[in-house]
Amino acid sequence: MLASQTTQWLRELVQIPSVNPGGASRLDPQIHGESRVTDWLESWARTRGIRSYRQPVASGRDNLIMEVQGRGENHRTQLWEVHQDTVDVAGMTVEPFGARIQDGRLYGRGACDVKGSMAAMLGALAEIHQYSGPVSDRIILACTVDEEHTFLGVQALRAHSPGRIWISPENTCRPDFAIVAEPSSLGIIEAHKGVIRWHIRVHGTACHSSTPDLGSNAIYTAAEIAKAIEKLQIRLRESSKDHLGGGSICLTQISGGSAPNIVPHECVLLIDRRIGFTETPEEAEQQLQAVLDGLGFPSGIQCQLSQPIIRCPALRSNGNGPAIRSLGTAIRKTTGQCEVRSVAFGTDASTIAEHGIPAVVFGPGDIAQAHTKDEWIDLRELETAARILFLLATESSSSGLETEA
Ligand SMILES: [Zn+2]
Known part of the structure; x- marks a missing residue:
């Protein structure tokens, strides 16, 4: 595998802006959206004669699926998933799209999260x-949109029947396992927390603030809800034996009121709930609804819990043994060691695992460098990741090392 090639692809990918448009107050067509990266990936595949398909997900936002056929008897199907989008570039101290290389590091937005992994996957795929x-496994490389906001890309990838994914307008397939790209310092992430977010809307009745008793103040009720959520967090903390794996809840934003002299008729709270390893998003929702139902609101006040604005389940370690064994073997053969761990941050892996496909997280780079003002990746890790993935597709399946008991 030519190291210079993978590095060059990473340079080009970082130079192409693909900032997630979600949450931006003003859209800048020069940097927002994934479509430029999608076009680049499509032409990369076409140049090499690798089959690729576009899956429309949202307006101007497509997943790009590549497929390399397997060889030999008993080859497996692996899904490699990597997101095309990055977080915003505000406040960066390095040129976000400069892709400057210095002292073995490449700097820029997405270098670590997660275009470095994307370049490594492309390097391995071209080789396979x-x-x-x-023997070599069939590889489906799914380059998805919207991981940094609402997970639309990975959700669209799931076909109707459990365990199957979309690969073309005519076809679905059932991968044996999935490798989801995120910076893992070349170790394996086997479990992580999930996240669900909702708005709580409190509706009251406006009137002139000189006669407040004639109205119903939405902010007063919102304050009651805020205290109840703080208490719920204390309960969650006390009931959780495992600090990393436990769930948590936090009120992160609040807005309400329209003028200094009007009793506020509406107040909106944003709730961020992290899903522990033993919880589901649905259980967390029922728990919050029960807290709200228990408050008993004054007359003239109504309170609504919205549909989830983000929903990502936790990734649990049970069920992903085959993926861990195969990938672990390839990592150890390449680097001499392999760390398997659990983390707090969420990834697309849990949405894939929830659909019935064993999934783990793997990639070059340290998560501590993701989303930072001087984001960078060590280019040697990029090459090592590409070698590990190549080995995973070509050796593990024939070596018998990962054979299930
Ligand atoms: Zn990422």
Whole structure:
């Protein structure tokens, strides 16, 4: 595998802005959206004769799926998933799209999260495509949109029947396992927390603030809800034995009131709920609804819990043994060691696992460098990741090392 090639692809990918448009107060067509990266990926695949399909997800936002056929008997199907979008570039101290290389590091938005992994996957895929050995796995590389906001891309990837994913307008397939790209310092992330967010809307009755008793003040009720959520967090903390794996809840934004002399008729709270390893998003929702129902609001006040604005389940370690064994073997063969751990941040892996496909997280780079003002990746890790993925597709399946008992 030519190291210079993967580095060059990473340079090009970082130079192409693909900032997630979600949450932006003003859209800048020069930097927002994934479509430029999608076009680049499509032409990359076409140049190499690798089959690719576009899956429309939202207006101007497509997943790009590449497929390399397997060889030999008993080859497996692996899903490699990597997101095309990055977080915003505000406040960065390095040129976000400069892709400057210095002292073995490449700097820029997305270098670490997660275009470095994307370049490594492309490097391995190009190699597998040309490989003439006896066995290599079928690889589906899914480059998805919207991981940094509402997970639309990975949700669209799931076909109707459990365990199957969309790969073309005519076809779905059932991967044996999935490798989801995020910076893991070349270790394996086997479990992580999930997240669900809602708005709580409190509706009251406006009137002149000189006669407040004639109205119903939505902010007073919102304050009661805020205290109840703080108490719920204390309960969650006390009931959780595992600090990392436990759920938590936090009121993160609040807005209400329209003028200094009007009793506020509306107040909106944003609730961020992290889903512990033993919880589901649905259980968390029922729990919050029960807290709201228990408050008993004054007359003239109504309170509504919205549909989730974000929903990502927790990734649990049970069920992903085959993926861990295969990937672990490839990592150890390449680097001499392999760390398997759990983390707090969420990824697309849990949405894939919830659909019935064993999934783990793997990639070059340290998560501590993701989303930072001087984001960078160590280019040697990029090459190592590409070698590990190549091995995972070509050796594990024939070596028998990952054979299930
Ligand atoms: Zn990421």
